[in-house]
Amino acid sequence: MLHFGVLPALVKVGLAPLLVEDIGSQTGSMLMGFAGFCAVLQLLLLARLQGAACLVRDARGQLLWAVLVACAAYFAVAWMLADAVRWQLLCYLVAGVTGLVLVVQPVPSRARRARP
Structure with missing residues (x-):
């Protein structure tokens, strides 16, 4: 969000490009x-709620690993690679879409209760 809102405004104001x-x-x-950090925290909570095997088999666990x-x-x-900005942007977008x-x-607790 900061990249799309604040940075173009800083460029328009006339701040130095390096800044x-x-x-x-x-x-x-x-x-x-x-x-x-949030993905690790959610993985720990998911493992506590549904067991360690859920981290690999469940879609939520796989998505958290992808993040x-x-x-x-x-x-x-x-x-x-210091100048590989496009690769960093790709990683940024993958994390965002995931x-x-x-x-x-x-929610894991609600999904468990819904099963018979």
């Missing part, structure tokens, strides 16, 4: 780090 680029890279890294892989790839690309699919999934 705008630095702000964009730092906010992207913080956002992906937070997404990775973790996207976050790890984002930081790996940033570390190995998060949207996760929102549509039923």
Whole structure:
């Protein structure tokens, strides 16, 4: 959200391009780090509610693993290839779309109660 709203406004105001680029890279890294932390937290909660086997067999577990892989790839690309911004953007978008699919999934406790 910050990349689509604040950064173009900073460019229009006339801030130095390097400053705008630095702000964009730092906010992207913080956002992906937070997404990775939230995915780990949700994996732990899912394992506690439905067991460790659910982390691989259930769609929610697989989607959370996909978010973790996207976050790890984002930081790996940033570390190995400093100018590979498009790969970082791809990882960013994969994490975002996977998060949207996760929102549509039923809550684990409610899904367990619905089964006979």
